[in-house]
Amino acid sequence: MTDFTTISIDQLTELAIHWGTSGFWAAVTLVVGWTLAGWAERAVGGGLARVKVADAMLRGFFASLVRWGLLTVTGIAVLERLGVQTASLVTIVGAAGLAIGLALQGTLSNLAAGVMLLLFRPFRVGDSIEAGALAGKVGQVSLFHTQLVTGDNIQVVTPNSVVWSASIRNMTYFPTRKVDIAVPLSYDAPVDATIATLRALLAADPRIAAEPAPAVVLTKFAEKAVDVVVSVWVPVGDIGTIRSDLIAAIWRECKVGPSA
Numbered sequence: 464m465t466d467f468t469t470i471s472i473d474q475l476t477e478l479a480i481h482w483g484t485s486g487f488w489a490a491v492t493l494v495v496g497w498t499l500a501g502w503a504e505r506a507v508g509g510g511l512a513r514v515k516v517a518d519a520m521l522r523g524f525f526a527s528l529v530r531w532g533l534l535t536v537t538g539i540a541v542l543e544r545l546g547v548q549t550a551s552l553v554t555i556v557g558a559a560g561l562a563i564g565l566a567l568q569g570t571l572s573n574l575a576a577g578v579m580l581l582l583f584r585p586f587r588v589g590d591s592i593e594a595g596a597l598a599g600k601v602g603q604v605s606l607f608h609t610q611l612v613t614g615d616n617i618q619v620v621t622p623n624s625v626v627w628s629a630s631i632r633n634m635t636y637f638p639t640r641k642v643d644i645a646v647p648l649s650y651d652a653p654v655d656a657t658i659a660t661l662r663a664l665l666a667a668d669p670r671i672a673a674e675p676a677p678a679v680v681l682t683k684f685a686e687k688a689v690d691v692v693v694s695v696w697v698p699v700g701d702i703g704t705i706r707s708d709l710i711a712a713i714w715r716e717c718k719v720g721p722s723a
Contacts, residue, residue: 496537595629
């Protein structure tokens with residue numbers, strides 16, 4: 464009984480040393496691999512930043528690709544440190560390929576969608592887009608997800624497949640956009656003089672594009688006013704400011720509004 468106990472304790476001690484050593488080196492491998500993956504991601508992003516043809520979207524995608532590749536290698540190395548036969552593991556994974564494919568269907572579709580977004584470039588980092596129910600400025604496109612920042616500075620992280628499968632409206636693709644301002648013109652107001660004043664206001668603002676030319680159009684007779692629409696083409700980045708300035712100038716100069 465004493466010999467059996469002694470042998471068992473010796474075996475347990477040997478196993479503890481073996482697994483403790485393996486676990487220690489596995490942890491070291493994991494920490495080193497994780498650190499190298501982060502460093503490589505930053506290095507690739509910084510290196511591509513010096514290449515003029517590589518925009519922010521391209522840099523983020525390839526940096527993410529390098530990081531996940533190194534993490535995959537790290538995971539295999541950790542399993543080897545723990546004594547797992549990776550060759551057998553690959554065989555098992557291959558035999559269960561259908562089940563794994565079904566389990567990773569969403570992840571793989573996000574990866575495929577990320578590649579399609581990179582190839583066809585419906586938008587770039589910094590563009591303001593609408594994709595289905597989502598809207599915001601593109602912050603980053605990685606292997607599996609797209610980051611958007613909303614107008615009230617909220618981060619939205621959505622799978623690439625959701626973005627790719629939706630109808631994408633790129634609000635900043637073109638340098639200018641059309642802005643329409645509805646102006647209610649009282650039936651008592653001098654129509655010709657008011658329209659002339661509106662056209663003068665538009666011509667005096669250098670931020671408004673000359674082509675296509677600004678337009679002042681009477682659209683319909685409402686109950687208490689004639690609806691006039693002012694249409695201008697302005698730089699995308701100045702839409703909010705120009706719209707506000709025009710409304711204030713129209714109110715100040717034309718004194719428009721419905722009849723009492």
